[in-house]
Amino acid sequence: MRDRKNIFYNIDWITILLYLALVLFGWINIYASVYNEEHNSIFDVSQRYGKQMIWISLSLVLALVILSIDSKFFSTFSYLFYGLTILSLVAVLLIGTTISGSRSWFQIGSFAIQPAEFAKFATCLALARFLTSHNVGLKKLKDIMKALMIITVPAFLILLQHDTGSALVYSAFILVLYREGLSGSILLIGLVAAVLFVLTLLLGTPVILAVLGGLIFLVLILYKRLKKSIKPILGLLVLMAAFTYSVDYAFENVLEPHQKKRINVLLGLEKDIHGAGYNVNQSKIAIGSGGLSGKGFLKGTQTKYDFVPEQSTDFIFCTVGEEWGFYGSLFVILLFLLLLIRLVQLAERQRSRFSRIYGYGVASILFFHFAINIGMTIGLTPVIGIPLPFFSYGGSSLWAFTILLFIFIRMDASRLEVL
Amino acid sequence: MGSDTYSKRRYIIIGIFVIIALIYLGKLFSLQVMDHNYKLFAQDNVLRYITQYPSRGLIYDRNGNLLVYNEAAYDLLVVPRQITKLDTMELCRLLHMGKQEFVDRLVQTKKYSYYKPSIFLEQISKEEYAFLEEKLYQFPGFYVQARTLRKYPIPFAAHILGYVGEVDRKEIDKDSYYRQGDYIGKSGIEKTYEHLLRGQKGLKVVMVDVFNREKGSYQEGNFDTLAEAGKNLFLTIDKDLQLYGEKLMRNKKGSIVAIEPTSGEVLTMVSSPAYDPNLLIGRIRTKNFRKLSRDTLEPLFNRPVAAQYPPGSTFKPVNALIALNEGVIVPETRFSCDGVISKPIKCSHNHYSPLSLINAIEQSCNPYFWNTFREIIEQERFTNIQQGYNNWRSYLERFNVGSKFNTDISNQRSGNLPKDSYFNRYYGESGWRALTIRSLSIGQGEIELTPLQLANVSATIANKGSFYTPHLLKAVDSIGNEVNFFTRFNETGIDSSYFNPVIEGMHLVYEGEHGSARWYKVKDIEICGKTGTAENPHGDDHSVFMAFAPKDDPKIAIAVVVETSGFGSTWAAPIATLMIEKYLKGEIARPRWFEQKMLDADLLTKKEEGSEGP
């Protein structure tokens, strides 16, 4: 009894409040997005909002269960979870059910469960376990490769299920590796390459090359002041120019026309309103029409009349934007930002390196989902269908994120016990 | 373990989170607060403006007989995005469509839009639709929209009524009322009175989802406008007479135009060969139109208003009237005639000479009218031929010869009334005189009239010098609600007293012992007429006749042209006479064989058999 009380006393209520706020606001918006007069009770379980209520209730039970488990349990069975996950990912490829193009579901009666969602926390645990193993360090190439293996095996299996979005989530672990000592230049190169790639296609090679040329000229003028760092800066700029040129070359000469078109649409270079860019366009219209303060609860027209596809799942943010306006957008983004920062703070206060790595893993995954999901609704990132954590409709994803988060909350609650 | 060498990196990571959040907030601020386009775009997106098509006005004849009505037809629409589990073969079977055509049409609609409905198949008939309706639920994504088709209970008067078709680009540019896919009158009455017939489109504003599914009306229908049905039109046409005229002209090439002289109302306008107006509706129009336009008999050609013929001898009364009004002859004036050896124009037959005006008209003496014409043109008060010619010409202009009537009759051509400049160019300014253009005296040569113009000449003589512009619309909305958009009174400037001898002469054409229509006179009806033979450089002459009756209280003026049938007295005169009798008496009293001969005559086949004929 004392132990239990102790745990709840040590629990980080800020995180839990942020979690509850996101889940409840998400539920309200799911209600609004599929609202119809015939079934106007938010508790109507024949509708998505009613179902989501059940998922939420079950998530809370799940959270309580996790909180009552000894925190050592997770580190002890990390590899077991990971192994089971890999098995289920292989199994789903063999005996899974295909739903909207992805062979990634286990159908049990009317329930469908997506093992890919649960692979995230297992991978997170396994990575934390591996990095805290004796004699492992991210300065050694062999260990880096092993860490990358842990991350890429589930990603690869998920890719085989044609769920590109969920597979890409695993690239978020680069943040964890960076925090644990991976060379900063790798992170930087990754980020710069991604940004340059998008900018090159967006603004065109000449503009980018001109800007880079201008920067090189500037560096040469400021020669005296920059004395020491001039060589690396110049080298970096030249490299960027070369990269830009090669992206352009690859785009023009390597890609097939339909691939080019898809990328162009993603970047908003091609106005194909009813084609590939339709979703993003409709989504932007819905969000844009919300204005500063929104149309009001249940007053959205764009999301309610099915202009925005998958409005209760991947495009749930549209409903926020339309009905709650910029204030609503600000509210959701701040909730996520606070949650992410809080998670970093919690991770940093861990005495156990295992808990810290896991904490960063949770933050990275949530961040990736948050960035890609909201980014795609406002046309800043490619449309890869991944849900907005705690917000989007769906049992699997809600449970998976709940498990992911509450394992960390549980670890944090007992941070003082360790050592 | 606690803090380690890399713990500062937390700030980099938090920095990335913050930067992304700020970028997104910036983007959201610009989307939601700065950019107002999205708000407008959203309105367009969710409110669909659904056009309510009004029913097109019906068309009746002068006695209230229905000539044109609307029949429901259905367009099959498709929203490609909504198609699921499509049983192509079954749908092809229902639509009587080949699989390839089906696929082609579907590809076409997909090109237009996956989300918006587009027309898959136009104008499915009521019968086909009844069949399709029961099964349509099996084909999600397909649904029908009611339209109307014009229908003609009596398959006649096609040239008068015209037809309706889809608007083209030019018509849309000209009138912003029209949208792609709307129907518009393309010819005839349908075109002339399009603005009355079309009514006013209504608008229903509804909220729709992306599948165009209606989700209820917008703001309780406050922005909706009701469609206003088109106006019903009552034409001046007499159904029975028109039908009878078309029967008489069957298997003949030519025209009949009948006008009520006291009003200018066109009673009948027959163009032969004609076509069934039901051929030019709906989906079959394009195919049939192509077929009709390739027909060597030119059934699409609107002969009464667009064919131009030299009036021949029917023109003689006009020259007589001009001469009387100019004072160059009096009714008693006689000119000698040497029959077939007359110079410069021979007479077509030998007769007592010299004839007075009345008998010259009765016997159609060419030398008499040559002399009359010369007297008109070469009066002493004119200093040159041009003055004389233009004086003569101005009379004809007042008969509306050489120009189109400003009226509701479409496809009109103006005929031909050459200007003096034409002869100047041809012969030099001083190189011509009355003798040079003597053909004009007997209605041959350069002068050409449309049958409508000739009928109007007849009406003008019947009215003794004036006419009402011929027109086709009698009343709008109800039979009593008469309109006179184009009813205009026109005067020729010829004193009405001069008409008596001319009318007397035309009466003798029927009643006189030498009259060319004496065989056809009708008991109890005093008909005045004039035969003519229009020279045809391309083959047999055209048979021409103009007439009006009754003589003292004219109720009908008529012109008949039967192409390549020779003398006016052979075909045109009896047909005109039957028409007059039919109109005035309602039935034909003369022996049945006479009427039957006219009805049965097949001049088209005859022509093919022996184009060498006399």
Ligand SMILES: [Zn+2]
């Ligand atoms: Zn003679």
